[in-house]
Each structure stands twice: as structure tokens, then as C-alpha cells.
Amino acid sequence: MNLKEISFTVNGQSVCVFTYPAKPLLDVLREELNLTGSKECCGKGECGSCSVILDGEVVCSCLVLVGQVEGKDIKTIEGIGDPDHLDPLQEAFLDCGATQCGYCTPGIIVAARAYLDRIQHIPTHEEIKDALAGNLCRCTGYTKIIQAVKKAAEQQFILR
Amino acid sequence: MSVQVEPKKLKWVGQRVRRKDGPEKVTGSLKYMTDYQFENMVWGRVLRSRYPYARIKRIDTSKAKAYPGVICVLTHEDVPGFNGFGIVIPDQPVLCHDYVRCMGDAVALVAAETEEIAEEALQLIEVDYEVLEPVTDPEEAIKDSAPKLHPSGNIHSRVHVKNGDVKKAFAEADVIVENTYYSPRQMHAFIETEGGWGILEEDGSLTIRCPGQYAFRDRLQIARVLAWNPERIRVISNPIGGGFGGKDEITVQIYLALLALHTGGRPVKIHYKREESVIAGIKRHPFKVTMKTAAKKDGTLVANKVVAFGDTGAYASLGGAVISLAIEHSCGPYYIPNVDLEGYCVYTNNGIAGAFRGFGVNQVCLAIEQNIDMIAEKLGMDPIEIRKKNVYHQGGLSSMGHRVTTSVGTWKTLDAAENCELWKNREKYKANPSEPWKKRGIGVATSFHGIGMGFGLPDYGAATIELLPGGRFLVGVCSEDIGQGNGTVFAIVAAEALQCHIDDIDVIQGDTRRTIDSGTVSASRSTYVGGNSVLAAAPFMIKLLKSTAAEIFKIDVDLVELRDGKLWAKVPVEGKNVLTYADIYQYLYEHRRETKVEGHFMVPKAEKQIGNNVGMPHHVYGYQTHVVLVEVDTLTGETEVLRVVSIPDCGKVINLQGLEGQAEGGAVMGMGYTLYEDTIIERGIFKTTNFTNYILPTFKETPIIETIPIEEAEKTGPFGAKGIGEVVMIPIIAAIVQAIYDATGVRINHLPATPERVYKAMKEQGVIYRG
Ligand code: FES
Ligand code: FES
Numbered sequence: 001m002n003l004k005e006i007s008f009t010v011n012g013q014s015v016c017v018f019t020y021p022a023k024p025l026l027d028v029l030r031e032e033l034n035l036t037g038s039k040e041c042c043g044k045g046e047c048g049s050c051s052v053i054l055d056g057e058v059v060c061s062c063l064v065l066v067g068q069v070e071g072k073d074i075k076t077i078e079g080i081g082d083p084d085h086l087d088p089l090q091e092a093f094l095d096c097g098a099t100q101c102g103y104c105t106p107g108i109i110v111a112a113r114a115y116l117d118r119i120q121h122i123p124t125h126e127e128i129k130d131a132l133a134g135n136l137c138r139c140t141g142y143t144k145i146i147q148a149v150k151k152a153a154e155q156q157f158i159l160r
Numbered sequence: 161m162s163v164q165v166e167p168k169k170l171k172w173v174g175q176r177v178r179r180k181d182g183p184e185k186v187t188g189s190l191k192y193m194t195d196y197q198f199e200n201m202v203w204g205r206v207l208r209s210r211y212p213y214a215r216i217k218r219i220d221t222s223k224a225k226a227y228p229g230v231i232c233v234l235t236h237e238d239v240p241g242f243n244g245f246g247i248v249i250p251d252q253p254v255l256c257h258d259y260v261r262c263m264g265d266a267v268a269l270v271a272a273e274t275e276e277i278a279e280e281a282l283q284l285i286e287v288d289y290e291v292l293e294p295v296t297d298p299e300e301a302i303k304d305s306a307p308k309l310h311p312s313g314n315i316h317s318r319v320h321v322k323n324g325d326v327k328k329a330f331a332e333a334d335v336i337v338e339n340t341y342y343s344p345r346q347m348h349a350f351i352e353t354e355g356g357w358g359i360l361e362e363d364g365s366l367t368i369r370c371p372g373q374y375a376f377r378d379r380l381q382i383a384r385v386l387a388w389n390p391e392r393i394r395v396i397s398n399p400i401g402g403g404f405g406g407k408d409e410i411t412v413q414i415y416l417a418l419l420a421l422h423t424g425g426r427p428v429k430i431h432y433k434r435e436e437s438v439i440a441g442i443k444r445h446p447f448k449v450t451m452k453t454a455a456k457k458d459g460t461l462v463a464n465k466v467v468a469f470g471d472t473g474a475y476a477s478l479g480g481a482v483i484s485l486a487i488e489h490s491c492g493p494y495y496i497p498n499v500d501l502e503g504y505c506v507y508t509n510n511g512i513a514g515a516f517r518g519f520g521v522n523q524v525c526l527a528i529e530q531n532i533d534m535i536a537e538k539l540g541m542d543p544i545e546i547r548k549k550n551v552y553h554q555g556g557l558s559s560m561g562h563r564v565t566t567s568v569g570t571w572k573t574l575d576a577a578e579n580c581e582l583w584k585n586r587e588k589y590k591a592n593p594s595e596p597w598k599k600r601g602i603g604v605a606t607s608f609h610g611i612g613m614g615f616g617l618p619d620y621g622a623a624t625i626e627l628l629p630g631g632r633f634l635v636g637v638c639s640e641d642i643g644q645g646n647g648t649v650f651a652i653v654a655a656e657a658l659q660c661h662i663d664d665i666d667v668i669q670g671d672t673r674r675t676i677d678s679g680t681v682s683a684s685r686s687t688y689v690g691g692n693s694v695l696a697a698a699p700f701m702i703k704l705l706k707s708t709a710a711e712i713f714k715i716d717v718d719l720v721e722l723r724d725g726k727l728w729a730k731v732p733v734e735g736k737n738v739l740t741y742a743d744i745y746q747y748l749y750e751h752r753r754e755t756k757v758e759g760h761f762m763v764p765k766a767e768k769q770i771g772n773n774v775g776m777p778h779h780v781y782g783y784q785t786h787v788v789l790v791e792v793d794t795l796t797g798e799t800e801v802l803r804v805v806s807i808p809d810c811g812k813v814i815n816l817q818g819l820e821g822q823a824e825g826g827a828v829m830g831m832g833y834t835l836y837e838d839t840i841i842e843r844g845i846f847k848t849t850n851f852t853n854y855i856l857p858t859f860k861e862t863p864i865i866e867t868i869p870i871e872e873a874e875k876t877g878p879f880g881a882k883g884i885g886e887v888v889m890i891p892i893i894a895a896i897v898q899a900i901y902d903a904t905g906v907r908i909n910h911l912p913a914t915p916e917r918v919y920k921a922m923k924e925q926g927v928i929y930r931g
Contacts, residue, residue, distance in 0.1 A: 031197070036188070036191065036192075036195035037187070037188020039192075039351070039401070040353075040431075041352070042851045043433055043434060044434070044851065046850065046852055077188035080187070082189060083183040083184060086183065090183075094183065094186060095178065096817075097178070097820065099179065099185045099186055100643035100645065101350070101399075101400060101401050101402040101403075101642060102185030102399070103192065103350070103351040103401030103402060105185050105186055105188070106188035109186060129862060130859075130860070133859050135858075136851070136856055136858060138348075138349050138350055138351055138402050139821075139825050140824060141821075141825040141826070141828035141865060142828065142857075142862040143824040143828075144820070144821060146859070146862070
């Protein structure tokens with residue numbers, strides 16, 4: 001297959017990569033754009049550790065081919081906050097102890113951020129569990145992640 | 161010399177402290193090893209065996225070597241030193257030369273310009289095999305007729321403990337139960353697969369960046385294979401995307417080292433795909449445990465006879481130690497005077513088993529706790545009452561026959577279980593299942609787990625503390641943070657001892673150049689050992705601070721007081737009478753003096769060994785009780801865990817947030833072990849390939865988990881702390897099985913308790929829903 005120029009936006013910036021269109025978006029983000037917050041774990045759409053927001057939808061970037069994102073808008077964990085400017089959801093993760101080894105964390109925060117942006121109410125435990133059902137974590141037992149998402153939602157909707 | 165802090169004055173210990181590494185983790189800015197990028201890199205790949213058991217007749221790498229873009233192809237002939245690795249007995253070949261003994265065996269290595277070229281080159285390596293019949297059943301494997309997988313035979317180790325007179329005790333007992341239990345081959349399933357970098361530096365030294373659980377031992381294992389002085393190798397092993405024991409053994413470090421010597425100085429990267437991780441990585445030992453337990457009418461346990469077989473697969477790794485720990489814990493935290501306990505660790509061609517959170521105790525806990533429940537039922541006793549009656553207390557004898565002089569919280573954890581809301585209102589909780597065809601049940605179980613390496617094994621820790629500009633401190637402990645948050649624990653301990661803010665402490669871990677050897681991250685030991693090591697270093701730092709202050713004040717050191725994180729002159733002096741840590745740093749810096757101290761800690765041992773079993777007994781144990789509520793669907797056999805009460809005795813809690821994190825993570829991992837997880841290997845071939853056919857607990861299955869810590873302070877621990885990383889996943893296994901019984905009347909002795917198994921058992925016993 002031939003190399004191709006592919007343009008899209010990542011975290012608000014236009015980028016242009018010259019690569020194989022069949023390369024997974026995840027590999028392009030990590031290897032060519034040095035955005036290594038998104039992780040590979042299963043490579044099969046089973047774990048969500050590679051989650052990014054593509055035109056407002058959470059997708060597994062290991063399953064998206066870079067050729068498919070021409071002209072599209074992508075948000076990765078790097079676009080949600082940085083250690084000096086944490087998103088309230090990231091603060092809630094720290095307050096609640098919702099990260100341990102941290103390898104699943106970027107994918108979960110991306111998925112949870114997209115979820116909180118989509119809804120208009122404080123979600124129940126069950127709703128949070130459903131929303132994040134595509135993300136695996138082997139360390140935390142999920143409990144503190146659910147608490148953190150709930151806490152961030154409470155802040156988001158009560159302060160509005 | 162020691163640091164004394166009055167308990168009521170503790171500022172950080174026991175609080176809910178945010179993780180030190182949290183901000184980098186929640187933003188994705190933390191660089192794990194495979195997140196690094198280096199100019200001019202090459203990709204490394206491993207050629208695996210094609211068969212579970214075969215003799216290698218010929219390896220031809222010429223075509224692969226000639227393939228454009230291939231940089232090197234290595235076989236056993238390219239191993240300069242000892243061609244083997246393994247924590248206890250290095251019986252696993254780095255690159256196989258005569259036999260392959262499991263599908264995970266490595267036969268050749270390739271480095272190439274791209275991952276794709278490396279993959280194609282693997283296909284071009286020709287290996288002729290003489291295929292042999294695999295050995296797959298541990299009990300068959302120990303027979304004389306079985307092919308010997310290793311020169312010493314197929315029994316890697318045998319452990320035997322005998323106390324009292326079992327025969328007599330069984331003859332005189334009022335109730336006896338005997339059962340056989342089977343447990344699964346659980347996969348660690350850390351979210352980060354194995355990978356890293358090997359770099360031959362310009363000065364001829366080697367840097368290996370690879371997540372691991374003991375950088376200094378990894379370095380030794382690499383050095384042995386290269387026949388190098390370990391000093392020429394730097395291993396960086398932190399951070400880690402999850403370990404659970406699965407990165408305790410060598411993963412890719414040696415492959416990286418060998419390849420790095422053949423790439424002309426270009427950095428080489430290996431990063432396993434999940435499929436390769438499944439085949440190459442170690443697993444939890446599947447066990448078959450036959451246990452016969454006897455009691456008197458009043459519920460006093462009098463005898464226990466155990467025969468356990470652990471399948472270690474093709475190589476030993478830590479299999480011998482796993483069996484030993486299993487036998488040490490096979491009677492639970494109870495005193496049973498007459499015991500005959502026998503364990504075998506057996507080689508087969510079923511992959512490789514090694515260290516995994518719980519380390520053999522998970523498997524035996526199921527057996528002893530189930531047997532006790534059956535005894536209680538026969539005697540009409542309450543399950544908590546029978547346990548309370550039989551637990552040993554501090555100062556009492558364990559079933560191993562040794563006196564446990566350290567803290568024992570079992571009774572209190574059971575008492576807390578008895579008084580927790582879930583247990584007290586159990587009838588109410590059980591009364592209202594979500595559907596008429598579902599049944600609810602409650603189970604309780606307790607267990608314990610040794611902290612550290614146990615009798616006869618080297619077990620030590622060390623820490624450095626360096627005073628930094630601005631009066632900050634850098635605490636160095638090699639023991640890695642595999643997610644449990646021990647780095648934050650070390651910071652808490654240091655902040656407490658040095659009377660400073662936790663934000664003024666930086667922690668460095670997992671680097672053989674920048675930290676000193678502090679032993680493994682395993683055996684629930686790093687809070688206990690690392691914390692004590694920091695406490696051993698702190699007085700030297702305090703001494704340095706005080707003596708420097710005395711020099712500046714021009715007074716005797718005894719007239720300097722350390723109070724509220726500052727150094728005060730107790731007598732009038734010229735100039736200011738108080739100095740900050742920043743002042744001290746400035747003075748030391750200007751006088752070109754060392755600002756770093758170190759402290760060492762030897763783990764105390766029990767008084768005497770149990771028989772000649774290495775590692776037995778332990779001196780300190782963590783204890784744990786779980787209460788669970790389950791709901792079983794009688795139409796499908798599916799079990800849902802609804803609520804968990806986790807009651808750990810970890811001694812004094814250092815970081816409440818970290819403790820709860822361990823308790824919750826352990827509960828869910830234990831739930832996965834009990835209900836879903838098993839790596840299926842048939843005739844030596846992996847049927848499990850990825851998470852598509854290995855079921856892990858997800859958000860959806862997460863129960864409501866409540867943690868009630870019992871703080872039975874241990875005087876040898878840092879601020880009274882013990883360890884907790886493993887035991888938090890253990891009794892829940894038996895508690896869930898008991899709850900399924902409570903709900904349905906069927907006992908599951910073969911884990912995981914899949915819907916198929918539960919349904920089949922219910923059908924056999926006529927437990928079916930009839931509208
Ligand atoms: S790596 Fe993409 S879903 Fe697992
Ligand atoms: S924090 Fe380790 S996998 Fe989620």
C-alpha cells in the first residue's frame with residue numbers, strides 16, 4: 001500500500017501525517033505525533049485503553065485506521081488537561097484515588113469526559129457503570145473510578 | 161537510633177493522601193517504558209516454539225538474515241554467558257537449543273528496521289522439530305512412566321509438614337469432611353503488556369528500560385546471560401502498568417540486552433501484543449487440593465490432612481516457593497494441632513506458572529474455608545462462631561507449630577464481620593432477589609498471608625534520603641510502584657519522620673543507578689520493608705541536619721532542637737536562632753558536602769524454621785475477612801456479586817486511600833478468579849488468546865464494596881504497618897463459593913464457578929426454578 005498525506009485536527013491543532021492509510025490511528029498518535037497518553041493493551045477493541053474522542057464519539061483508536069480520519073476532529077487525553085491545568089474530572093480522580101498503575105486511566109478519563117459532556121444530569125452508579133463498560137482496569141476494582149465520575153458530575157451540574 | 165513520633169501527633173500517617181504520581185497518571189503525561197521514543201531505533205521480535213513439547217533438530221536463520229531490513233537474527237549460539245533464567249532455579253532457556261517445553265519458549269530473536277520486517281523475518285527462520293507427546297496432567301507427570309521434562313525429573317519440589325498424630329485425631333474426631341478442589345490458571349492481565357528498550361550506550365554500558373518488580377535481580381539475571389559485570393548494566397524498572405507478580409520474573413529484559421549488543425548501538429524496542437503476552441507470560445498455578453479436616457462436637461478443629469499438586473508448567477520460576485507458601489497457609493489462620501500437609505510442584509508442558517498475587521494461598525484458602533463451612537453446617541454452628549473459636553491469637557501457636565509473636569487481627573476482623581450491617585441484616589438482604597428465579601446468598605471467609613520472604617531467605621531493604629535545594633528531600637527506594645502506591649507510602653513515612661510537608665518529598669524508585677537494592681515488590685512486603693528502610697535512613701538525615709545546624713550556630717549539637725520542621729538553637733546564639741532545611745542545604749552546598757544518607761533494614765525472622773522447608777514460616781502476617789452477598793440466576797447458573805465487605809488487618813493504616821484501593825482492586829480480582837477467569841490450555845496449546853476469550857470483571861460486574869480496616873498495630877512495622885497487597889483478594893474466593901451454596905444449596909469445588917458449572921450442579925441436585 002502507498003503512503004498518503006492525511007490531515008485532521010488533534011486537540012484543536014491541525015496536523016498532517018504522511019503515512020500508510022491502513023495504519024491504526026493509535027499507532028499514528030503514539031509514534032508519529034508523540035501523543036503517548038493513549039495506550040495499547042489488547043489491540044482488539046476489548047479494553048478501551050486506547051480511547052479517543054472522534055467527532056464527539058468515543059472510539060477505540062486501535063480499531064480506527066488513520067485513513068478514516070481525514071478531515072475529522074480528534075481529542076486525546078492530552079487535550080483534556082495537563083498536570084498544571086487539570087480538568088475537574090482529573091481532580092476528582094486524584095481526590096478519590098481512582099488511579100493506581102495508571103495505564104488504563106487515560107482511556108477511562110477520555111470515555112468518562114465524553115460521557116459527562118453528553119449528559120445533562122448527575123448520573124447514577126448504574127449509569128456510570130454502563131457508560132464505562134467498554135473500559136478495563138485491572139488495579140482499582142472500579143469503585144473509586146465510579147465515585148470520581150460521580151463527584152465530577154456533581155460539581156459540573158450543581159455549579160452550573 | 162530511631163525516629164519516635166507519638167501516635168496522636170501523626171500528621172500524614174493514616175490520612176487519605178493523594179498519590180504522588182497521580183497528576184502525571186490522570187493526564188497521560190507519565191512515560192511508561194514503551195512510551196519513550198529514540199532516534200534511529202529498531203524493532204525486536206521473538207520467535208516462539210511451534211509445539212508445546214518437541215526436540216529441536218535444526219535451526220536455520222540464513223534466509224531471515226538475508227532479508228532486507230533485518231539487522232540481526234540471534235539463536236542460542238549467540239548467548240555469550242549462561243543460557244538460562246529463573247528466580248530460584250534458572251531452568252528456563254533464554255533461547256532454546258535442544259528442547260522446547262511450552263508454547264511460550266523462545267527459539268530466536270530478530271531485530272529489524274520496522275515491526276513488519278521483523279515479523280516477516282520470523283516467518284523465514286526454519287526450525288525442524290521432532291514433535292513429542294506433551295505432559296499435561298501433574299499427577300501423570302510424577303509417574304515413572306512419564307517423559308522427564310527436566311534432567312531432575314518432573315517433581316520440581318515437594319513440601320511436607322507434619323505435626324501431632326493425624327491418624328489418632330481422625331479416629332477420635334466427631335466430624336470429618338473430605339473434598340477435592342480444583343482451581344484455575346488465572347492470568348495477571350495487567351493492562352500494560354511486557355515491553356521496553358535496550359540501549360548500548362557510547363561508554364559501552366547497557367541500559368535496559370523495562371517494567372519489573374525487582375530491578376537489581378533483573379540486572380543480575382541479565383548479567384549472568386551476557387557474562388557481564390552487573391555494574392555495567394543499568395536497569396530502569398519504574399513506572400509499571402500493573403504487575404501482580406506477572407512482572408516479577410524476567411519478561412523481555414534479556415532479549416533486549418542480547419539484541420542491543422547486535423544493533424550497532426541503535427536502541428531496540430520490544431512491545432508484546434496481547435496475544436504474545438498471553439502465551440509467553442507466567443500464570444497463576446492451577447492446583448488440585450485434596451483436604452480432609454476433622455473437628456470435635458464443639459467445633460474445635462483437631463486435624464487436617466492435605467495433598468496439593470501445583471502445575472508449574474515448563475519451568476520453575478517461583479513454583480517451589482508458591483507450593484511452600486500454599487502449604488504454610490493450608491490450615492488457615494487457625495490452630496489445628498494434628499496436621500499432615502504435603503505439596504508437590506510439578507513440571508508439565510502447560511505454559512509457565514509463577515508468582516501471582518496471593519502466591520498459592522488463594523488455592524488452599526478455598527479448600528480450608530469450604531471444609532470449615534461444611535463442618536459448621538454438620539454441627540449446626542454459625543460460620544463466624546466456629547472460626548472465632550479456632551483462630552490463633554498473638555503469642556499462640558499456628559498449625560505449623562510455631563509461636564506467632566507478631567500482631568494477629570483475625571478475631572477482630574471476624575468480629576467486625578459479625579457486626580457489619582450486611583451480616584446482621586443478612587436475612588433481609590437475601591429476602592428480596594431482583595427476579596423470582598434468582599436466589600440470594602451470603603458467605604463469609606477469612607484468610608492470612610505472610611509478609612516478606614520467610615525463614616531462611618535473604619530479606620532486606622534500603623533507602624536513601626537526599627536533601628535538595630529549597631529544603632526538599634528525595635527519597636530513593638528501589639522497590640517499584642506497580643500501582644499499589646508504595647511510593648506515596650514512602651513519602652508519607654518520610655514526611656512524618658522529617659516533619660515536613662508531603663509535597664516537599666520526591667520519590668524515586670526502580671533504577672539500579674539512582675537507588676539502592678531494596679528487594680522485590682512482591683510478598684506484600686514493600687510497605688513494611690520500604691517503610692522501615694526510610695525510617696532507618698531518617699535518623700541519619702536528622703543527624704546531618706542537626707550537626708550542620710550546630711556548626712552554623714557554633715553550639716554543641718545537643719543544644720539543637722528539631723521542632724516543626726525547623727532547627728532551633730536552645731541557647732542564645734549570634735544571628736538567627738532558627739534554621740530551615742533550605743538553609744542547611746545552602747550551607748552544605750557551599751561547603752561541598754554530601755547531602756545524602758542511607759538506611760538499611762533487615763527483616764526480622766521467626767525463631768525457627770518449620771522442618772527443612774525454605775521460607776517457612778513467616779514472622780509477620782496480614783489478615784483479612786470478607787463477607788459477600790451474591791445473587792444466582794437459577795435459569796442460567798450465572799452468579800452476580802452484589803455486595804462485598806472487606807475487612808483487612810494490615811496493622812496501622814499508612815494511607816487510607818491506598819488501603820481502600822487495594823481492598824477494592826483485590827476484591828474484584830478475587831471475584832474474577834472465582835467466577836470467570838481461566839487461561840485454557842489443551843494438550844499444551846493455548847485456547848485463550850486475548851481478552852476476547854478471557855473474561856475479566858468490568859465496571860458492569862462491580863459490586864458495592866465497603867472496607868473496614870482493623871488496625872492491629874505491629875510493633876516491628878513502620879508506624880505499626882504490615883502489608884496487605886495480596887490477602888485482600890483471598891478469602892473473597894471462598895466467601896463467594898459459600899454464598900453460592902447459601903443461595904442454591906450447591907457446592908462448587910471446581911473454579912471458576914462459571915454459569916455452566918453452577919447450572920450443571922443445580923440441575924444434578926434438582927435446584928431449578930418452577931415458576
Ligand atoms: S487497545 Fe484498543 S481497545 Fe484495547
Ligand atoms: S489503574 Fe492499573 S489498570 Fe487501571
